[in-house]
Amino acid sequence: MQMTRCMNCGAERDEDKCDVCGLTSTAAEFSLRSKLLNRTAIFLLGAVTFVVASGRYPALELDGILIFIGVVFFITLGIAIWLERRAVAHQDVDILKRLYYGLIPLPWLLAGLLFMNGMLDASKMHSEQARVISKFSMPGPMASRRLIVTSWREGHHLERIPVDRVDFDRFTKGDLVDVQVKDGLVSIPWVTGVSMR
């Protein structure tokens, strides 16, 4: 099987041993796979950091953001699996590798954005009146609890307010509540708390 590029350094090669980095195709494959493993670890750590950030400064549109990061997450892991299979089969991996490496910082960037948006937010908190319509909770390691309330924003019917366990248990359907919202440094509104009106 002829490989056109070195899996380690990406240089063109016509012999088994790469002229640029000196690795054989087998050594280059191992080098690539260990790099993939390291990058995947960095990516997963970024995803965890993102979950922490989204819990610390819960965006009003958290569910939309979570769906986006979820799609990115599975696409990235899918590419990692595909890349690994191609590496084992000694097929060309250059473009996939670039794509994969490009996706690695994404959860870190999004986590940083959410932290910055909340931590450096100097905007005034405002209270919005709403009525609890229903509640939603998903158990598990990434447990999420939402109060579904009437929206105060134009063009929105409902808001899905991220709350902690205490607030989730405290409110029931029909309650009139005040939702405390801050506008966010980079204009991602986030919820600082919910109280009974």
Ligand SMILES: [Zn+2]
């Ligand atoms: Zn090389």
